[in-house]
Amino acid sequence: MNVPSDVLVVGASAAGLAIVESLRRKGYRGRITLLDEEAGTPYDRPPLSKQVLAGTWDAERTHLRTRDVLEALDAEFVLGERAVSLDAATRTVRTASGRELGAQAVVLATGLRARRLPGLTGISGVHVLRTLDDAAQLRKELLHAEQAVVIGDGVLGAEIAATARQMGRDVTLAGPQAAPMRTQLGAAIADQLAVLHSGHGVRLRPHTLVQEVETTEGRVRGVRTAESEVLPADLVVTAVGGVPATGWLADSGLVLEDGVVCDSHCRAAEGIYAVGDVARFQHQTLGRSLRLENRTNATEQAQTVAANILGEDRPYTPVPYFWTDQLGVKIQVYGLPTPTAAVHIAEGDVEEGRFVARYLDDEGHPVAVLGWNMPKQARKHRQHLLPLYTPSTRPEPATASR
Structure with a gap:
């Protein structure tokens, strides 16, 4: 595979910016353009419903990077321009103002719109x-x-x-x-x-x-x-909930089903990739498609996509993860809890407000881990999920404890 001479990223989200940073860290020196409909500096979304809403953070603190760091990326930021169409064959994006932007590789990182x-x-x-x-x-x-x-x-x-x-x-x-x-x-x-x-x-x-x-x-x-x-x-x-921001792709020729449908390498078409909340990718080891809406996925998936743009041929096989802070409690979830999974307390105590729970399937295999005010311990228990996400045998049934 030839390394593309230029890359266009549509969406200056956390995922979009992570693409640019990952490419530069890997030594890519080609032209990079980052397009987004919002005019301001790229910012982080998780703090909006917590620190920003509460007033403990101002808007500037949500900025993902300082201006100096952004300038050092040597990328062209086209902000305040909304993408309205994509010609997948020529990898050309047209904006609402009539501007046309093209590149040998295009990354879609447009995220969600509020439903x-x-x-x-x-x-x-x-x-x-x-x-x-x-x-x-x-x-x-x-x-x-x-x-x-x-x-x-x-x-x-x-x-x-x-x-x-x-x-x-x-x-x-x-x-x-x-x-x-x-x-x-x-x-x-x-x-x-x-x-x-x-x-x-x-x-x-x-x-x-x-x-x-x-x-x-x-x-x-x-x-x-x-x-x-x-x-x-x-x-x-x-x-x-949110709706994947794919309306502008309706006539692109890409497959759109609750997101941009991709293969296991996050590729939607030749030279076109999707990343972050908008990407529905095939998880190679789970054998199913996933679309993950969380901040960690945005960064990790971007690293894989950047590697694939540069020819590394790497499937994306994450352990799904999300977290939330509410009323003094930090909840972290690794894996995919299912409605029928049995929940067992592996560490800590529910009454004391600090515990790690393991979700087990009908055969006693762990499918998810949750930490309630026990972040370090939850991450330790995450290792029990790794066999589900790597090409290895199923783990032995877990021993329930309370």
């Missing part, structure tokens, strides 16, 4: 949280709000509810699950998270679907559920 509920747009007091501007607007209104309702009980919704409650707001967290983050954590641990939120004064409304918001003179005043109950609110945040 919006029908009928909840254009209403004063109703917010989503995806960008730095979103966080600034939400914080501004949250400081003066009395009753906030967060719609959506996944990771983002739970984090926003936790932060808003720590700011002293009256908070209701409403969602379709039996407990916050049940899909990500399983029933047993999600119940512990529900206890944590309730203990800090967050009102939980499980099994709740939202029908509409009620307004007065264009301003939200409540949320009406499918059971016709009205939850009072002068501020509403919808946190119902």
